[in-house]
Amino acid sequence: MANIKTKPAGVLPASWYSTGAIYELERRAIFAKCWLLITHELRFPAAGAYAKFTVAGYPFFIIRDQQGNLNAFLNVCRHRAFPVVLNDEGTANILACKYHGWSYGLSGKLAKAPRFDGVDGFDKSQYGLFKVHLKVDERGFVWINLDASENVQVKWEELFDSVDTQSRLGVFNMKNYRYDHSWDMDGEYNWKTLIDNYNECYHCSVAHPGIAKVTNLESYDVKTTNGFIEHYAESKGNPADVSGNVAPTYLFPNSSITMTDHYFYLMRVVPVSATRVSMQYEVYRNVSSTDKDFEEMDKFFKQVENEDKYLCTNAQKNINAGGYVTGPLHPHREKGVLHFKSLVKRLLVEHGEKEKASSGEINPAKRSPDDADIAEEELFCKDVCSRAGGGAGCTW
Ligand code: FES
Ligand SMILES: [Fe+2]
Known part of the structure; x- marks a missing residue:
């Protein structure tokens, strides 16, 4: 039997697309330690502008501080864990927790903890919001990394070097766009089912008559580079079509950016469980585009x-039902799918091996307690879990 690491990359059976334990491993092995493309800095025009997100169950928000920097924090009050930010987006001068009234400044420092002043040994400076690593790339896109360690294990350059300097992006001046709106829809499928779908246009002639009408599908190709996949297609060039420059890029694990002259949008395929996703979109428009051009693109x-969504929902039903295990992938037409699957597999197998060697789960996003007093209680829980065979309900 070939070793799991040396088998052809595309071998990811249906079980990887429907099993709860695989999804939990993905949360630790991928979402808790890889850089995730989240939004664009245009969404935060002034100090105090914020937006909140949850990815694979991890809640965080991004906010612009008084100095003009963007920061990301876990959306968790350091007192008793209530979310500090409740609205999806907005502007704030101070972040006040609606449970017991602790409040934090825009740079995450704890400003007030009502009635704690006289409490012996209480040091306000120790209870700032937990910071999340954040990077703004050359084109103003905002990335975060949930890894709790000071130096992230997976460097941004490792997977994304040059994603923001692709020469085809030069025709789009980011200063010409404004944030327009966000929208979302729920999907009853594994997040990878949709990412597989995104990374090939083999299905376009059958399932997307609108794309087939404006695009020369024979010319469709993808270029894979570490953590990103550039999609290329020639337009049929009919001047009546909304086309012009179009540059879609997929970013591992769960995002894409589609740049066009009138419009750009981000897609986040946010896993909610092994078989459910929230499809989240952010739409930005070119300020000089007409309503007609913008609306046509948006509708398209x-x-x-x-x-x-229709394709993925119905494929997933059969994946869940056990009627399918795996099938052949076209080496050229489904090259992007093969690349994506091989990345997933590498990260899961590597992380799984580390966990086996340490005989416990390793969650890079887990914040270690600053208080050594609870170490014994944490060990007690770990011990109970190992006696229970690490079954459901164990977070170790
Ligand atoms: S949980 Fe936020 S103040 Fe108590
Ligand atoms: Fe599609």
Whole structure:
């Protein structure tokens, strides 16, 4: 039997697309330690502008501080864990927790803990919000990394070097765009089912008549580079079509950016469980585009996204039912799918091996307690879990 690491990359059976334990491993091995593309800095025009997100169950928010820097924090009050930010987006001068009234400044420092002043040994400076690593790339896109360690294990350059300097992006001046709106829809499928779908256009002639009409599908190709996949297609060049420059890029694990002249949008395929996702979109428009151009583009992409949802929902039903294990992938037409699957597999197998060697789960996003007093209680829990065979309910 070939070793799991040396088998052809595309071998990821249906079980990897429907099993709860695989999803939990993905949360630790991928979402808790890889850089995730989240949004664009245009969404935060002034100090105090914020937006909140949850990815694979990890809640965080991004906010611009008084100095103009963007920061990301876990959306968790350091007192008793209530979320500090409740609205999806907005502007704030101070972040006040609606449980017991602790409040934090825009740079995450604890400003007030009512009635704690006289409490012996209480040091306010120790209870700032937990910071999340954040990077703004050359084109203003905002990335975060949930790894709790000071130096992240997976460097941004390792997977994304040059993603923001692709020469084809030069025609789009980011200063010409404004944030327009966000929208989302739920999907009853594994997040990888949709990422597989995104990374090939083999299905376009059958399932996307709108794309087939404006695109020369024979020319469709993808270029894979570490953690990103550039999609290329020639437009049929009919001047009546909304086309012009279009540059879609997929970013591992769960995002994409589609740049066009009138419009750009981000997609986040946010896993909610092994078989459910929240499809989240952010739409930005070119300030000099007409309403007609913008609306046509918006309608076009929403149509395509709904067609993909239909494909994934129905494929996933069969994946869940056990009627399918795996099938052949076309070496050229499904090259992007092969690349994506091989990345997932590498990260899961590597992380799984580390966990085996340490005989416990390793969650890079887990914040270690600053208080050594609870170490014994943590060990007690670990011990109970190992006696229970690490079954459901064990977080170790
Ligand atoms: S949980 Fe936030 S103040 Fe108590
Ligand atoms: Fe599609």
